[in-house]
Amino acid sequence: MMRVAIAQIAPVLLDRDSxxxxxxxxxxEAGKSECSLVAFGETFLPAYPLWLARQxxxxxxxxxxxxxxxxxxxxxxQIGAGHLEPIQDAAxxxxxxxxxxxxxxxxxxxxxxxxxxxxxxxxxxxxxxxxRKLVPTYEERLxxxxxDGHGLRAHRIGPFTMGVLNCWENWMPLARSALHAQGxxxxxxxxxxxxRLTQDITRFVAKESRSFVVSASAIIRPQDVPETVPHRESWxxxxxxxxxxxxxxxxxxxxxxxWLLEPVVAREGVLIAEIDPAAVLTERQNFDxxxxxxxxxxxxxxxxxxxxxVSFLDGTGHE
Numbered sequence: 001m002m003r004v005a006i007a008q009i010a011p012v013l014l015d016r017d018s019x020x021x022x023x024x025x026x027x028x029e030a031g032k033s034e035c036s037l038v039a040f041g042e043t044f045l046p047a048y049p050l051w052l053a054r055q056x057x058x059x060x061x062x063x064x065x066x067x068x069x070x071x072x073x074x075x076x077x078q079i080g081a082g083h084l085e086p087i088q089d090a091a092x093x094x095x096x097x098x099x100x101x102x103x104x105x106x107x108x109x110x111x112x113x114x115x116x117x118x119x120x121x122x123x124x125x126x127x128x129x130x131x132r133k134l135v136p137t138y139e140e141r142l143x144x145x146x147x148d149g150h151g152l153r154a155h156r157i158g159p160f161t162m163g164v165l166n167c168w169e170n171w172m173p174l175a176r177s178a179l180h181a182q183g184x185x186x187x188x189x190x191x192x193x194x195x196r197l198t199q200d201i202t203r204f205v206a207k208e209s210r211s212f213v214v215s216a217s218a219i220i221r222p223q224d225v226p227e228t229v230p231h232r233e234s235w236x237x238x239x240x241x242x243x244x245x246x247x248x249x250x251x252x253x254x255x256x257x258x259w260l261l262e263p264v265v266a267r268e269g270v271l272i273a274e275i276d277p278a279a280v281l282t283e284r285q286n287f288d289x290x291x292x293x294x295x296x297x298x299x300x301x302x303x304x305x306x307x308x309x310v311s312f313l314d315g316t317g318h319e
Contacts, residue, residue: 002158004186005030005038005096006216006271008193008250008264010224011047014068016075016083019046023100024090029270031094036123036158038270039188041218041250042101042167043116045087046075048192049103050220050245052139054235065142067230072143076105076114079130084119092125097157099164099216101190103144104130108309113145118164118190120155129153133166134175150307154182159277160212162186170201176209178303180290185211185255185280193217193246195265202263206253210283212260212275213253219268220246242266255283 007026012018023040030038042048049072057065077083091098104117116133131151136144152175154163163179170176170189179187187205191197198215206213221244222236244266252261252273261273287293
């Protein structure tokens with residue numbers, strides 16, 4: 001048996017340092033409960049760009065849109081600058097692995113484009129992978145660039161093999177297949193935080209992959225948006241249901257599609273469950289998506305894990 005946790009907590013919107021501290025506290029709590037993994041929501045650090053849909057962000061060259069985006073760039077995570085080091089240190093002290101969503105300001109792409117990235121940190125505090133979301137969904141394309149396949153990787157955690165996808169990537173059959181083929185039996189799905197996003201697909205992916213599926217979401221309320229956020233009053237008051245912009249919906253499904261942890265709505269907390277690798281083995285008896293049900297003679301998948309960026313040549317034809 002292995003304990004896993006979901007940190008369904010609120011960020012301090014567009015405040016990287018304060019949100020990092022909240023993440024550290026959640027990791028410490030998970031460690032005290034002897035959890036081998038703690039997962040956070042999509043771009044939890046420094047928050048999901050919920051303002052895009054609330055300020056009509058598609059208006060070209062609009063000053064208010066540009067002001068918020070400038071703050072987003074300023075507070076986004078630069079891994080090379082050490083912004084994840086407090087979280088890495090907390091993972092090492094707690095002895096737990098971490099899957100966390102970040103708004104990554106990627107230095108290898110010039111430093112001024114944000115990617116929705118899922119970062120895996122092991123229990124020694126080392127960054128194992130950074131997966132940039134393949135296709136930002138709808139209005140997210142106004143804030144994020146399109147990622148690549150470099151981070152489509154699996155990691156061994158105790159008796160499990162874990163893979164991570166961001167939000168609607170979990171609806172992409174070939175992205176899921178890329179993880180299935182690496183032996184993933186613990187699938188972590190990162191979401192901004194909403195029951196309608198998690199309640200159907202979590203059980204579906206569990207049944208499809210015969211894996212445990214951990215859907216990790218955040219909560220964001222008006223009080224989580226500091227006064228320092230530009231133009232906050234123009235979008236913060238409109239259309240908030242039950243006091244939340246995003247109300248969680250974190251949950252865990254077993255390999256047979258049954259609920260191990262039913263969706264938790266409108267409540268913050270570190271949610272903990274125990275998962276049993278034997279449950280994977282029993283469900284794989286009749287269906288193994290990359291094994292006896294794969295038919296590689298008929299169906300094939302090629303995954304390009306090249307990190308897409310700029311290559312500089314020195315004039316001799318060599319990088």
